[in-house]
Structures are given as C-alpha cells and as structure tokens.
Amino acid sequence: MGFKERINDLRLWMESGGVDMVVLSDGEAARNPSIRYYCGHPQDAQLFIGANGKTLLTPWDEHLAARCAQADEIIPYTNFRLDPVEACVQAAHYFGLKAGGVIEIPAQTTHLKYLLYVEKLFGFSVRCGGADAFIKKRRAIKDAGEIAILKDAAVITDRIINAVEKGVIDGSIKTEADAALFIEAESRAAGCEGASFDTLAAGGGRSFGIHAFPPYTAGPFADKGLSILDFGVRFKGYATDVTMTFARGPLSKGPADQIALVKEAFSLVIALLNKEIPIPDRFLLEEGVLSSRGAALFAEEFFKKHERFMPHGLGHGIGLEVHEEPFLSARAEKESPLAPGMTFTVEPGLYSNEDGGCRYENDVLFTQNGAEILTHSKIVYL
C-alpha cells in the first residue's frame, strides 16, 4: 500500500466519525512513526491530515523533508516557533476548518499541553486518542510491502546472529561492547539505518537483569554462566528484535534448568500459534480466536507450573516501532485477537540473581496457518 491509499483509508475513518483534521506529532519527547507511515518523513515533525485527504507537514528540518516526505504542502516548523499548538491553529486555518470543526490532536499529548490546545483552539472541538487507536490497529496488520521489508530485515538479522556466534567462538568478540559495536557496524554495512534499539549485551555478571543497565559496557561477554544479547536492526524504517543467550559451561543445574524451560516455553508457544496443540478455551476470544493476552497467559501458566515467574510480557508487535501492537502480555487491559498479517516477537525469559538470565526471542509473522518464524536466534553453548 502506498501513502495515498493509507491516507485515503484514514480519510474514510475521519468521514465516518465526523473528524475534520487529524494531527500526528513526532519529537524528542514522544516518538510516533505514524508520520513516516503516512508520508515517509522519518522524524521531528507534525503531520496534519484534512478531511479532504490533503496533508500538511511541518518538519523541523526542511532539507530532510525535501528529500524524504511526500506531503501536499511542507512548511518549516520554525515558521511556528517550533510550537505544536501554534502550528495546529495555523493548520486549522489552512484546511479552512469552520467553528465546531473536530480536531484529533496527538494521543501522546500531555495533559498540560492538552489544556493549551483546548485554549488556543477555542471554537473547535478537540478530541484525543481516537485516531491514534485506529492507526495503531491499522499499523498492526502489515501489508505485502511491509512484510517484504521485514523479511529482508530478518535475513540481515539472521546473518548477524550467525556472525556474532562465530565471533564469540573465535575470540574476536570478547566484551559486551565488542558484541554491540559489531552489530552496529554490520547492520549499517548491510544497508540498515542501524540497530533498532540500544543493544543489550549482558555478560555473565550482569545477565540477571531484564534490561541490563548500562545496555553494554567494556566488560566481558560470554565469559561465564549465562550472557544475554538482545538486539535488532532497522531496515527501511522497520525493526527486528531478537535475543540470543550464550551459555559458558560447565553449567550448574540452575542455569541449565532455566535454559531448558525457556526453550520449551518457546516451542510450546509456537505450537499453540500453529494450532498443533489444543488451545484451552480460556485463551480464546468469543470468536474462537486466540487472543494476544491468551498467548501470554499460556506461557505464564507454563512457567507457574514449574514454579518460575517471567517478569515481562511474552512478546510485542514489531514494525515501524520496536514495541507496538499486538502486545502479548498477561497484564494487557484489553483482549485483542491475533490476526493474519501481524508481526511480533515471542520471547520467553527467566532471570535469577544467582543463576543469571536466559531469554530466547524470535520474530514471527502470523498467518492463516500459524506462526511463520522469520528470525533464527540461537542459544549458544560454549
């Protein structure tokens, strides 16, 4: 789907809900790649979409916009003193909104900023959250073009998985920084925009944490016990996310058991997604469809049966964001079905202060037939 089709789809939603203008915003304080989804501009801008389907982009960097953005009109953000509310007021005039016109401001708007929008948009009807919810649902289902990009990104990710394994075995990767910087370099050499997030490389002394802090250090990696390497690449805007675990033997029972449980959980979840094992009714939505929450509860119950606790969700959608819908989490408020076209991670993990941590994570494409596994992470025994 091209930008025009996406905008038209959004326009139809606006029409059905009587919305006259949708505002999307991306900035340092709150990132939102929906702007990229609708016009190609990667960051630091506001995108205004009118009821007629026309788009107005106000980028911080007009030179970047001239090269990346497909919008009907581009006006530098500095014209509005970098003030999102002022830009919005001007955009309402640009689109000729009449009194009472309905404006959907960004969902990530803070309460304090919301009060300013309401004040400065006096006479208009200010709404918040509806467009964002619609767009997130749309973005959760990838189209053919997006799936092709994600598959290319997965191939690059797999090459890096194999190269990191080789580097650790041949001794060229000795430290956390060696591993992380290797990934940064390889991803760019492969034409990626970079790593999709700060690589988490936690050597044997630090793998107890879910997200190691700092993400990586000059300290040793794959040195003893369990080491975790959580990384991804961003290719044409789209993110992968995988986790490898390196196990330096001989392993005592604690870490060995952790690995076995995590691997079993991963296999069982894939079997569940593939309907190779019966899905208990309590994980199904009314339509008989597995919910994203149900998949997570399934994994939680598995670990509970073994008297262990996973302190994070089972997985999350990947796309223009590295964390997006669907959220495979037992703590998710709303139940949402897993639908064909969704791409998400499956990443069971267990952590202990004594035994360190083990996580095994791959990206899958959900289809009518189940889970197509896109990446091929490894648990590497040393």
Added chain:
Amino acid sequence: MGFKERINDLRLWMESGGVDMVVLSDGEAARNPSIRYYCGHPQDAQLFIGANGKTLLTPWDEHLAARCAQADEIIPYTNFRLDPVEACVQAAHYFGLKAGGVIEIPAQTTHLKYLLYVEKLFGFSVRCGGADAFIKKRRAIKDAGEIAILKDAAVITDRIINAVEKGVIDGSIKTEADAALFIEAESRAAGCEGASFDTLAAGGGRSFGIHAFPPYTAGPFADKGLSILDFGVRFKGYATDVTMTFARGPLSKGPADQIALVKEAFSLVIALLNKEIPIPDRFLLEEGVLSSRGAALFAEEFFKKHERFMPHGLGHGIGLEVHEEPFLSARAEKESPLAPGMTFTVEPGLYSNEDGGCRYENDVLFTQNGAEILTHSKIVYL
C-alpha cells in the same frame, strides 16, 4: 548533595504547597531521570515521595534496584501489573493519604492517562506540573558533586575529540560509522555508560541537515566539503554534548563563510556571557541579569545581520538529561535568568543545501565570572 538532602529540599517544597505525595515516572514512552536524581535508580520505575520525606520505589527490574536504588521501600512494579495508576493508588494507601490529599502526578502524563488517574484517585486532589517545574529548576543548578562529575566527563570528551581528529587525519576513521563506533567504544573504555545520545555523523553529502537521518551510516565521513560530528558521553549519569566540524579543502566561499560566521558567533556569545562586551538592555531581565532567551536572541541578531538564519536554538542545559533547562532559545516562551551553577551548551550552526552544514558546540559552566568552557571541540581543516 546526597539523595537525603535533595529529598528533604523537595519535602519542604511539598510542605509549603500542601502536597502530600509526589509521583515521578520513568519509562520507555517518557524518560525522566529525576528518579535517578532522588534515589540513584537509573530507569524504568516509579518513585513516590511522601510528605514525611519517605520514598517508595516500584522498579520494573527489582534486581537492578537492589544494586542501585536508595529508597526506603522497594516493591516490584509487576506487583501492580506494570500499571502506573494502580501503583499510585497503592502508594497513596502506603503513605496513609487521607481523603482530599494532594497528589502531584508526573508532568509527562498524557491527557488520556490523566483521566484514568483522576478516576482511580477519586477522593484525592490530583495535580500535575508543579513538582516537575520545581525539580527542573533545582536540577538546572548543579551542586559541587555534579560539577565534578561533569568536569570528569568533559575531560573524557576532550580526549575523544583529539582521538577522532587523529583518526580522521591518519585514515583509521573513514566512514560515519567508523567515527560513531569509535566514540561508543572509547566512551565505554573510559568508564562511561556510553554515548549520551545517538552520535550524529554526517559526511560531506549529508551535513545539510540539523540532525542527520539516519544518525550515521556506512557512508564516507570527512570526505568532501563540510562534515558534522555531534556526540557526547554519559558519565555517572551526566551527559556532555559537543559538535566538531571537519572541513575538507579546498573550500569554496560558501562553506568557508559559514565556518567563519559560526566561529565568530561562538566567540561573541562567550564574550557576552563573560561580560567582555556590553549586554544590550533588551537581552537583560529586570534584575539586570542576562536571560537564556537573551543569549539566543543575541546570536540570532548576529546571524541576521549577515543575512543568515540558524534553524535551532543557541544551546541547552546538560546534566542527567542531554537536553534540560536552561534552554537558550529565542523561541522559549518564558524568560529565565542564566544563573551560576548552570551547565549548558553553546552551539551556533548554519546549514545549506548547497554548502552543507557547520556547527561548533562546547559545554560551559556558568559562574559568577562568566562562562567556564569545559570542552574543547574543534573545527578540523583537512
């Protein structure tokens, strides 16, 4: 100042304003190192401060908290289903708040989440923004311990500036990725948590942008015309931020003029901060003190006199955040005085689609005597 003194200072502010509990939050969607400022825990947590000065931390990663955090009570965030509103309700009970008790929720709370806070905290008085404004003002003035850390960070930054210059000259740094990954490795080897933000390395073909996208690629660096390298390190939580420009000659008049203007602007701003040149009244606040906005307007007027336009602010505070108060920006809404103890960048820059960009940025400590320049960036002629 230790955590206890900081908490006590906040407690006094709460007392004077009748606030019974302050809530600070840090998460992927909105970072806030004020939690680190008050208890040492680096990320992904909520910190609740009661009217009695006691603290309750609800970290995502309890193992990390056990090693980093100094709080009176630590309860894993998973106990509250990772729900900030639920954690807040429980914290209100923990601190024994009575009906009508005043709770300051995080300033970065979205409007949609604000509505949930108000609903779930029915019976309490929910406020937003006051504590954050107070804390930001406090954090803008660094204490002796913070200044010592920032000076150490500046020494490391200077070493990297010199090493990058050497690497470009001797040919070991040829690409944008070479430069960026060198900085990532060197910063960690020097005991830093890493680079303080994604290094922006823009070779001759990409320096037209304020913030290059992607931040760095496998493409050539310092190859022709003007190349920009914007980076910093994070040391014990505190960030530096500098920009080097590499000029590959022979330069035509356009880029040569840009460099000359940027360098002159930098020198003039330092002279202004040092009161070595008279400060026009229009840049002063009523008390006769230079305002952060005045400094930026001074630079804008200089560029305007030369028929050029700087599309970003003159500088910004640095500390636990790489962008914090004071903001030296002509677009800033409020005027705020530059006060002793503030640490901020001075970073004039000019950009052109034809000539590329030039930015020169250093970190300064503002004192009674003016600007103490902490870092020593370079414009490198090749």
